[in-house]
Amino acid sequence: MxxxxxxxxxxxxxxxxxxxxxxxxxxxxxxxxxxxxxxxxxxxxxxxxxxxxxxxxxxxxxxxxxxxxxxxxxxxxxxxxxxxxxxxxxxxxxxxxxxxxxxxxxxxxxxxxxxxxxxxxxxxxxxxxxxxxxxxxxxxxxxxxxxxxxxxxxxxxxxxxxxxxxxxxxxxxxxxxxxxxxxxxxxxxxxxxxxxxxxxxxxxxxxxxxxxxxxxxxxxxxxxxxxxxxxxxxxxxxxxxxxxxxxxxGGNNPLIAWHGDVAEVAAIFVQSAYATSGQRCSCARRLILPDGPFGAAVVKAVAALIDQLPIGAWNETPEPYLGPLVSARAAEGARAQVDRLIALGADVIRPLAPVAGRNPAFVQPALLDVTGIDSQATPDEEIFAPVLRVRRVADVDAAIRHANATRFGLSAGLVTVDDALWQRFLVEARAGVVNCNRPTTGAAGSTPFGGLDESxxxxxxxxxxxxxxxxxxxxxxxxxxxxxxxxxxxxxxx
Structure with a gap:
């Protein structure tokens, strides 16, 4: 042997x-x-x-x-x-x-x-x-x-x-x-x-x-x-x-969208937040948008995509995009974290709901707006599930400040057509993986992977x-x- x-x-x-x-x-x-x-x-x-x-x-x-x-x-x-x-x-x-x-x-x-x-x-x-x-x-x-x-x-x-x-x-x-x-x-x-x-x-x-x-x-x-x-x-x-x-x-990873085609931006957010049913350490957990028509349009487009995501068992046809969480216990823990955000005042755009006809490990992807909650009161924690929190801000300075307002530092992303903004974000973002116009979950095997602080x-x-x-x-x-x-x-x- x-x-x-x-x-x-x-x-x-x-x-x-x-x-x-x-x-x-x-x-x-x-x-x-x-x-x-x-x-x-x-x-x-x-x-x-x-x-x-x-x-x-x-x-x-x-x-x-x-x-x-x-x-x-x-x-x-x-x-x-x-x-x-x-x-x-x-x-x-x-x-x-x-x-x-x-x-x-x-x-x-x-x-x-x-x-x-x-x-x-x-x-x-x-x-x-x-x-x-x-x-x-x-x-x-x-x-x-x-x-x-x-x-x-x-x-x-x-x-x-x-x-x-x-x-x-x-x-x-x-x-x-x-x-x-x-x-x-x-x-x-x-x-x-x-x-x-x-x-x-x-x-x-x-x-x-x-x-x-x-x-x-x-x-x-x-x-x-x-x-x-x-x-x-x-x-x-x-x-x-x-x-x-x-x-x-893990990470409480931020993804800022400041410019771009709304449909493309929404697709990047869905891939960032909901890949592997949110069970990736590099998944986006926080979506930061400008408070205005562009931000509202992106949230609406993300919600529409959520409704179209196929959920199912690993061997079903057609193939699902999302499977269950690893256990019913994991789903229960994620729901408890979401309930705490709702108790603090989060607006539910899409709930972390059970999937009809499925066992308790299956959940619907959630989308919550936490703009009305003081950022200091929002728990700085990783929800290891398909949960995305939206925060709308007044300007780019606030967006970067909120992105960095975490004890984690694994991944971060920016969606923009402004190269100067990207160069600034690249310098100021506190994360080990920083992507531009790509999902936060993307990383090449020929490069290092890791984070700062609690990550x-x-x-x-x-x-x-x-x-x-x-x-x-x-x-x-x-x-x-x-x-x-x-x-x-x-x-x-x-």
């Missing part, structure tokens, strides 16, 4: 205990059970971390070209049966199949992008010096814990795992407890690709398993998830500076993941010790 995996079942004398402790994942659209198995105990997590550390020396010493070959083999495994993985992601998350196919394609594309990034940002550099050479090398940090999210259960942890393995790290991966089947499929793909024994470890479980993993003897923690959990990790690791912490968190800890992921996966080592090297003494006496040269 090449990989140490937590399987879905245990046999023998522990079978009864495993059944008692088992947790399941279900399809949000149909309530079908997708995966069932026991969570890893604290002792089991500790054993997996220890086994990963035992494998570190061998993987770290493996030639980088060999590591490239293994990672490419993993990409080839994914390429052989992409439809099966896409269907698994769709069943476990509820996302439409067309979107899950895009996710699998992004996972495959991550391989070559990460190899290029590894060579460019974490490769070896040599410069001739009078005495010999100045050399920059990179080495792995060691045992890497990866905590995966549920919204992109393949693509997002894949974006941590692939560059970490290329750099020579070993992995202990805990998928979201809502998407364990996708995590198990990824582990199987690494196994089939020929990754050496002990280099990748899978632990399944919920909060208790995650706590055991982050509390163990790890060297790095790579996490994609909520800002609240990110704050917890910052506090938890305050006294563990030896652990590299890379946080990819992360300034360790951009995507192309720049190579940076936090390897430690730079600078060296002065000479073929001999000759020339290190002054010609007279023992005084060192300066």
């Amino acid at each position: 090449r990989l140490r995996l937590r399987r879905g079942q245990r046999a023998g004398e522990h079978e009864k205990e495993a059944t008692t402790k088992a947790f399941v994942s279900t399809c949000p659209a149909t309530d079908e059970i997708i995966w069932s198995g026991p969570p890893a105990s604290a002792a089991e997590v500790e054993a997996e971390v220890a086994a990963a550390r035992a494998a570190l020396a061998g993987w770290r010493a493996t030639l980088v070209e060999v590591r490239f070959a293994v990672v490419r083999a993993y990409g080839e495994v994914l390429s052989v049966r992409p439809e099966a993985l896409a269907e698994l992601i769709a069943r476990e998350t509820g996302k439409p199949l067309w979107e899950c196919r895009q996710e699998v394609a992004a996972m495959i594309g991550k391989v070559e992008l990460s190899i290029i990034a590894q060579a460019e940002r974490a490769g070896e550099r040599r410069a001739a010096m009078p005495f010999g050479e100045s050399i920059l090398r990179h080495r792995p940090h060691g045992v890497t814990a990866v905590l995966g999210p549920y919204n992109f259960p393949g693509h997002l942890p894949n974006g941590h795992i692939v560059p970490a393995l290329l750099a020579g790290n070993v992995i202990v991966f805990k998928p979201s407890e809502l998407t364990p089947a996708v995590g198990a499929a990824m582990a199987d793909a690494w196994n089939e690709a020929g990754l050496p024994d002990g280099v990748f470890h899978l632990v399944q479980g919920a909060r208790e398993t995650g706590e055991a993993l982050v509390g163990s003897e790890i060297d790095r923690l790579l996490f994609t998830g909520s800002a609240a959990t990110g704050r917890h990790f910052r506090r938890l690791f305050a006294d563990r500076p030896e652990v590299i912490l890379a946080l990819e968190l 992360g800890n300034h360790r951009p992921s995507a192309y720049y993941a190579a940076d936090y996966c390897a430690c730079p080592v600078a060296s002065f090297e000479a073929p001999t010790a000759d020339g290190n003494r002054a010609t007279s006496g023992d005084r060192p040269r300066v």
